[in-house]
Amino acid sequence: DVKVTQSSRYLVKRTGEKVFLECVQDMDHENMFWYRQDPGLGLRLIYFSYDVKMKEKGDIPEGYSVSREKKERFSLILESASTNQTSMYLCASFERPRLNEQFFGPGTRLTVL
């Protein structure tokens, strides 16, 4: 089974802090994604990556950056956390074209005070 893990299930940070959210997948997938999930808005794509050291902006990249130094790990960085970044963050991976479904991690619920 594909497994996608995220470093924390719950995280509380203060405004202005630098925040790292880590995601690791164990199936050698090339493609990895970061979404945020908010009530009434569904999932919105923040960043994605097709390969190591490659990244592409999604629909809402402002206030975020990412790092992909190794194939299995995709990190989301909030350079200076703000209260409007309080949300559920979901990481996903998939390998195309053999499988075209995304596999999701359990999510990190981030609260910024």
Next chain:
Amino acid sequence: GDSVTQMEGPVTLSEEAFLTINCTYTATGYPSLFWYVQYPGEGLQLLLKATKADDKGSNKGFEATYRKETTSFHLEKGSVQVSDSAVYFCALSVAGNQFYFGTGTSLTVIP
């Protein structure tokens, strides 16, 4: 652009009732269509999918048929259970590059 529209919730049903959650899509190419389910406190997991027109995806008693003429992929189940209580997301992918999700429909099944 590509997008998915699904019916808003929340939906509350009694056990053994029939479920329909509507989903329509807009896509420039030939999308694959998905239903994902999110149980409380968990990430999303694939429920079913269909990759071409007239395909029917099915899993755990849920079904959805890819209707190109109506650009729809409605989720149905003949008899829901309390354990089906979750949030359901319709999604599409064109050429496997990006995925577009609906806003989610919360389902609560009461005994």
